[in-house]
Amino acid sequence: MSLVEIKDLNIHLGGKRVLSEVNFNLETSEIVTIVGPNGSGKSTFLRAIIGAVHPSSGYVRLKKGLRIGYVPQKLAIDPTLPMPVRRFLSLPHRVSEQASGEVLAQAGAQGLENMQMADLSGGQLQRVLLARALLNAPDLLLLDEATQGLDQPGSANFYRLIEDVRARLNCAVLMVSHELHVVMSASDRVVCLNGHVCCQGRPEHVASAPEYRALFGSGTHGALALYRHEHSHAHDNCDHDYGHAHGGDEA
16 A cells, blocks of 8 residues: 555635645655645645645545654744753654664764754754654655755755665655755656646656646756756656646745
C-alpha cells in the first residue's frame, strides 16, 4: 500500500474552495515536491495529510502505523525565554542525551546542544527543527517551505541534507517549496498545484508542461537544468489536467 493515498479531495475553508478533486499517492522513499503560486492550497494540502484540516469530500488515507516527522516554515521563539536546543528537543516528552545527539548529528546540527534557540542562525534553526522531526524515525518527512528566509546556497545545502536523510532512513519526503530551481533538482516527482493538480511528473517534464509555464513562466527551465541530477528509478511522465484552477486563501 502507498504511504499516502488521496482520492477526489475537496476542501473548503471560510466558504471558499481551496482544493478541488485532488488525487495523489506517495510511495516509500520517494521525494516529492509540491509547487504552486501563493494561495494555491499547498499548506492546506499538507495540513490535510496530518489531519489538521478535514476534507469536504473525498479522503486522505495513511498507511497503518505511518510515522510522520514535520518541519514547519518557521518557529517563533521568544528571545527572553531561556531555551537551549537540548531542552527544546525534550518538549513535550523527555529525550535521552544519546537520542538527541544522534538526531542532531543526522541533521548536521551536532555541537548545538547547549546553544539558546533564540541565538541560532536561520540555517541552524532549520537543522534543529529537522532533528526534532527525526526523533521518531519517520517513514514520511513533511517540510512546509522549510528553507524560507535562507539564502540560495543555504537552501541548496539544506535540500542536499534532506537527500542524505532520505538515503539513511529510507523515508519518503513530501515538501512544499517556492524555490523551483533548487528544490526541484532534489525531487523524484513534482506536483504543480493551483487549487487542483495542474500537472505532475519528473521535474524536467513538469518544467516544460504548458500548465507549469503558464503559472511560473519559461525562465525557470534553464535554471532547473543547472541543478538537475538523475535518480535510479523511474516515475510517470507529466499527467495533464486542463480543468479550471481554483485559488485558495493560503500559501
